Amino acid sequence: MDAEFNRTYITLGGYVGVDKYGYLYFVILLALYLLILCTNLTIIYVICIHRNLHEPMYIFIAALSVNSILFSTTIYPKLFIDVLSQRQIISHSACMFQYFMCYSIGISDFLLLSAMAYDRYVSICKPLQYPTIMGRITVTVLLALAWFIPASQLGATTVINSKQKLCDFTTGGIFCNNKVFKLHCVQSAVLNVYGLFIMLNLIVVPVIFILFTYIKIFLITYHSCIEVKKKAAETCLPHLMVLMCFSCLSIFDIITARLESNIPKSVRSVMTLLIFVYNPLFNPIIYGVKMKGISKHIKGLFRHLMTKNI
Template sequence: MEEELNITYLVFDGHVEINKYRYLYFISFSIVYILIICSNSTIVYLIWKHQDLHEPMYIFIAALLLNAVFLSTNIYPKLLIDFLSEKQIISHQACIVQYSLFYALGSSEFLLLAAMAYDRYVSICKPLQYPTIMRKKTVIVFLTVAWLLPVCQQVGISILSSNQKLCSFTLKVVFCNNTIYKLFCVASKAISIYVVALIITVLFPLLFILFTYTRIFIISYQSSRNVRKKAAQTCLPHLLVLISFSCLCAFDIITVRLGSDFPKTVHFITILQVILCNPLLNPIVYGLKMKEISKHLKRLFCQARII
């Protein structure tokens, strides 16, 4: 009993008319979550099953889609529980875990996109060296770094955050993000420096991606029509995902920094874009725009109709 009394709870105050629309929210977001799981898992299954998709590019796509599933699973189950609860609360420690996983998986997305950009650069600009550069070992290293590095980075900031004294217990959001810093009694210089360092580590892969695709398009423009076609088919889906995810990250930063200046409804809609758009957009972009995946996807649906 004493342990229960020592637990610090935070209140989510970002919901709009939850008492009035709780069942509508629950049904709508349940459908969205199921769509995210099914659409992403279907493409991952196709990549795993078909031997012709066991190439670095498709393995990175599968990792990116799995990352979206993990990110959604970090948010949606708790969100669905809150829709049906009288009080939308979360323990301080659970909030730090959710917050840390959210940003760790977000950083992983940028690192995976950077790995995909490098893979496309080698494939288009150095095709003869591709088999020797993009070996199985190289892919494993990229995947390991993409998932472990952000987790290790978030461990440090989680420890710092858990030791901070809270003077407020209300979050004006629907899940734990950077707004948790606004609850601290005193702004921590150590956390501020750590956050700046984390932002810089995210900017490096972003700048690398922009540099890589610039080089790809310059070389493609100077090459034959077939090379330009290959670059367009394989690079444009990655760029669409990159632009989408970068915009959503910008939304997250803006809503955190200017949260008090946003009307509650606008804030609610904006913050939901982060967890709605990207996990749903990725399987659509790769399922429709990537020729080989689209081919297997059509076969799968045709078989389902026959059955």
């Protein structure tokens, strides 16, 4: 029976102190999840109901918030169950689905940030051509590609990996990330090369494109008037802050997958939780505070709610 159980389920061995602090973890995680939902739904709601925010930049921000909600919903419900359970397990099929959702959504964020960088470049450097270049069709195509390309490329590798034979059934993480592939009996060189191709194609290239685009924007605006410089700073800096934070967390995920045995379990668990918390919560906060078009409407929404309650 145990052998049959092990062939079906994978043990998540990255949890620390669940026996003692399980209920405390549950309360903290639930509060974080509700906060993530509230902040991101607020951003989406404000952008949807205000017509002056129906612009490409704000549509891409709303798409990032949708990704944050989907990413968190893929992770948090399973965390709720695990911290209250005596045995932290997940079926192999559910593990592969969680892997697919997390990484396809995460990579989609890089592509959305690339689309936002292109939008800012056209808006600031080619303002007269902006309405023509960034029309409704262009925005729709960029959104579709940002979601479809990662899903299609990761879908292929997920299906292939799901058919690999497992010789180990315990992973050192608290969710199904790249570490799950270390459980395979044979490490496929072809899959490793394909994984490297995905990383270069969908992460490294978009990051280089974003940095190149913003460098070009700042070089052009350096010789422009104060108003143009102010516009560039207000709209570009929040995107760069999000990119830097998300890139650091992505690098950490890759490092922990490669150097799992060299990093203490408690450190791995805390840093992994930062991936679940920081980006989904950081995005709506930074855009809600730094983007004047959004922050103005959020303040108005809260004033309306407070006045109504009084």
